[in-house]
Amino acid sequence: MNPVSSRRLISFRFKRTPSFRVFAPFFLSLSLIACGSGASTSSPNPKLPDSRSKQPAISEIQIAPTETTLLVGEIRPFAATVLDGAGEAVMGVEVSWRIADPEVGQVASDGSVKGLNVGTTTLTAFIGEVTSNEAFLEVVSPPRTPLPVDSIDLDGLSQPLFVGNEIRLVATARDADGKSIPGVIVTWSSSAPGIVSIDSSGSATAQAAGSATVTATAENGVSGSMVVIVRDDNLKPSAEIATTARSGIAPLTVTFDATGSSDPDGSILSYTWTFGDGSPPGKGAVIDHTYQNAGEFKATLDVADNRGATGTASVAITVHSPSPPPPPGSGWRPKGINGDLFGVHFVSPTEGWAVGLNEVIAYTTDGGATWTLQENLVFTGSPSPEAAPIDFYDVFFTDARTGWAVGWPEAIFKTTDGGATWVEQHLHRGYWGDRNGDGTWDQRDWCTTWNSADQYCSRKVGVYLRKVVFADSRHGWTVGRFGFIFKTDDGGATWRAIPQTGAVRPLPVPCTYPAGHSQAGQPRPDVVSYNPHLFTVDVISPNEVWIGGGSEADEPCATGWLRMLGHTTDGGQTWRFLYEAENGGQLEGNGRLFDIKFSRNVDGSAGPIGWAVGGNGTARANALQTTDGGQTWRQVRSASNFSNAYYGLALLSPSDIWMAGWGGLILHSSDGGASWRQQTSGTSSQLRRVFFFDKNHGWIAGQGQVFRTVSGGD
Template sequence: MRRLGITRRRGRLGRAVAAGVACGAALATLTVPSAQAGTLHHPAPHWELKNSGTPQVRFRGLSAVDRDTAWLAGTGGTVLRTTDGGADWRDVSPPGAGDLQFRDVQAFDARRAVVLAIGEGETSRVYRTDDGGTTWTESFRNTDPKAFYDCLAFFDHRHGLALSDPVDGKFRILSTGDGGRSWQLLPADRMPAALDGEAGFAASGQCLVTSGPRDVWLATGGGAHARVLHSADRGRTWTATDTPVPAGDPARGVFALAFRDRAHGLAVGGDYRANQPSPRAAALTRDGGRTWQPATTPPPAYRSGAAWLPHSRTAALAVGPTGSDLTTDGGRTWRTFDTGSFDTVDCTADLSCWAAGEQGRVARLEP
C-alpha cells in the first residue's frame, strides 16, 4: 500500500513463552499454579538484541531458516544474512539496489533466497540468489505504472505468489513455479472486486501467507472493511471475507496474517499512525478464513507482524512499534511481554523465533 510504505508479566506469561521456545508443543496443555499457591517465578522471556551494524536501516522483511540462519531485507536496498545466530551479519545486498525499498524476503536455506522491492512502476522488483547473496539475478521488474507490489509468499521451494495492490479494480497476483526465477501474471477474472481505497500493507512481508501446498490468504485495509481473501488453488480463484479489525481509513486494516494450518489463522493490524488508537486490533479464524472473530483481549496497540510458535496449537506472537505480545489460547487473549519496537516476526521448526524492525533492530527470542 502506497500510503504506508513510501511510507510483565512474569508467572504464566513468562513461563508460556519460555516453554514455547524450549518446546512449543507443550504450550497447548500448559497449566501453571498461581503465585499465591507457591509457584516459583522463572525469568521472563525476552528478545535478545543482535547487532546488525545498520542503525540507519528499517527491516520489514525477515525470513528465519533456523536458530542460526536468518535473512533481513530493508530500506536502502539492504539485505543481510547471518549463519551464526546473529553474532555476525554479512551485507549481501544486490548491487545497484541502493534506491530500492526491500520489504519482503523468502529464504529457503542459507544459500537460496528471493527478495521483493516495493514501489510504483519499475521500483517493484524481485531478485533471487543461489549462492548466499554473492550474486543476484533480477527475475521480475514491474512495467505497469498502476501496479505496486507489497509482499510475496511461497508454498514450497518452487511455487510462490507475489501480491500487488489493485489494478483496474482487482488485486494483481504473480505466480512462480521455479522458485522465483521467473514470474507469470495470473488471470484476474476469478478475483473479487476490490473495495474503494482497498490495498495491501507492505509492513512486514505478511500481507500474503500460505499453509500447505495450495492454500493462500491475503490481507487488506484502506477500504470500508478490512478483509481477508482466500484461495485454495494457488491463486487461481479467490473468495473474500470481512474481518472485525477496524478499517474505513487508508491507515487502518489487517497488516499481517499467520496460519498454523489450513483452518486456524490470526489477523493483526489496527491504525499504523502513532497518535491513533487501535481497538480490536486482532482477530482469529478456525475455518480457514470463512469467518473471523475478534480477540476478546487484543494487543493494546497497532501490530504489524504475527507468527505461530512452532509445534504449538495455541501459542503465537504479535509485534509492532510499541511492543510484542503473546497469546496462549489461539488468539483469543493477548499479553504484552516486551515494549521494544519491531515490525516483523518469524519462527522456525527448530523452535527459534526472530524479530526485526527500525534502526537496524533484530533479535532472537530467549527464555
C-alpha cells in the same frame, strides 16, 4: 460375410511350381483346349460326368496360387483343380471356398478374394470331406502418400562423443508450420563413416577422433543434419554441493545434494562424500549426515565420470554447542543494523537474513549476534539509480541456499548461493525514467511524498511488493500495493500477475459519497478492478493461498476495501473475499490487516486455526481469529486492550502466538489467544515481521535493528 462360398467350376490340373510371393497385381489366364474336330489328342481329355454314367470319385483338390500378397481393397482370383483317383482333372464339379480369417479377407463364390484389413490368413477349397491344400494370403496397406515434410530436426546428442560411444539420434519431421509429422521414414547417412558410422535406425557409433555430419533425409528429399564431434580425450566433471544448512546447533543434520554436478562430455558414475568429522565416507547423489559435536568441518564431494575423470568441491559446516536453557527474563535483545528493516527469515537457529530499505540484505550465521551485508545484486537490465535504490520489504528461503527478496519497484530477486549473489527475476523500471516529461529525472518522477528537510522519500510511486512465501522450491506467491499479486510455478523463472478484473476478483458494491465529501450524495464511478493494498500472504499449497490487506484510511467510499481477506483454492482463478463488518462484511475491528498465518496439519495442509492482525497504526489494534479454516472470523477482544496496531505475526502452533507492531509492542499467548502477556522490546519504534524457528528462537525486524530472543521472549 460367410467365409464359405460355392460355385460349379470348370477346372484344370496345373503343374505345381515353387512357392512365390507376389507384390504387384497379376492376372491368371486359363486356356481351354477345345475337344472335337481339329483338337489336339496329345493328352487325355478331362472327364466330364454325364447323366448316363456315374460321377468319378474325387480324391484331391488343388488351388493356385499357393501364396500371394494383396493390398487392402484389392481383389485377386484363385482357381481350384479337382482330381479323381487316377490323378486326372474332373470338370463340372461344384467346390466351396473357405477363408480362415474373414476379418482379413473376403472370398466370393468364384474363388476371388478381396483384401479387407492388414493381416495374414489362409484359403482352402472343399467338396464334402475332401479339402484342398492351403493358400497363404498376406494383406498389406496401400503405398503411403508422400508426407508434406518441410524440415527435419535432429535430437539425441547434447555433448561430444568418445571413441567407442554409441548413441541413438532421433529425426523429427515437421511441416511448413513447424508441426511434427509422425511416421515419416528417413534415410540416415554420415559424411565420414570412418569417424561416425550410423545405421538405418539412427544408431550412431563413434569410430575415431574427428567430426562428421550426420544427415537424415525424408522420401521427398528434405533433410536435416548435425555435426557430431568425437574425442579421444576426456574432460573432467564439475562437482557442485547444495545443503539444507551451513550452520546450526549440535546435533545438526545436513542434507548434502550433488545433483547439480555435471560432466561436459560424459556422465557421472559415482558420488563420494567425506564430512570432515572422522565419520566413514558416504555414497550417493543425495545423502544426510548428522554432526554430533560442535566445531568447524569441511565436507568434500568427489565425483567420477564414466571414463575415470574426477571433480571435487567442498563446503564449510559450522556446528555450535547447544545453548544452555535461557535464564528467565533474558527477553528480547536488539542488534543494530544500518537500515530500516521490514522482513526477516531463518533456516536454522543460527542462520538467517533480514531485509530493508535502500537495498539492505543482512546475513547472520550466529543467530543474529552479528550481521554482514550482502550487496551483490545482479541486474538483468539497467541497475537501480543511486538516488532511488531498491527497497526490500520481505525475504523467504526454502533452504540454506535458495531464497527470494521482494520490494520496490515490483522487485523480485533470487539467490541460489545463500545470498552471495542476488539475481533480478522481475523489476519495473518505469519509475526510473522521466515520467512527468520535464526533461529531467528527479524525485518528482519516482517519489509521491518527499521530505525536503531530510532529503528523504517517505512514499514512492508505484507498487511495493510487501510479502513473499513459497510452498516449495517451485511454487511461490508475492503480493503488494494496489492489489498486485504475482505467482510462479517454476522457481521464479517466470512470474505471472493475477488479473484484478471482476472476472477474477469480485468488484466492490455500489457506493454513494458521504456527507462532507466534495461529491457528497453522488454515486462513485464504476470500479473496474479490485485493488486494495495487499500486505500479507500465506501459501498453504501451490493452489491454496490466503491474502490480506486494505486500502488507505482516507478512502471515503471504499466498501469492501478498508479491511479484506481473500482465499483461493485453484491457484488464483477464483477467489472468496471477506471485508469489513462496518460495511456489511464479517471482519470486525479497525484499520487494515498486515499479516496472516494459518496452523498446519501433519500432512502440511491448512489447520483450522488462523490469525490475521492489523489496525490503525498507533491508534487501534486489531486481531482476528478463525477456528474453522477461515469460514468465519472473530475479533479477539483481549488483545484489543492495547492501542498500537500489529504489523507482524508468528504462529508457531495453535497455542503459541506472537504479535508485534507500532510503539515497540510485542505480545505473546501460550494458550491459543485466551490470554496475552506483553513482552519487553526496549524500543518505542515500529516493529515489523516476526519469525520464530522454534519456541525459544525468534526474531523481529525493526527500524535500524533486529530484535532476537533465545527464550521465547520472556
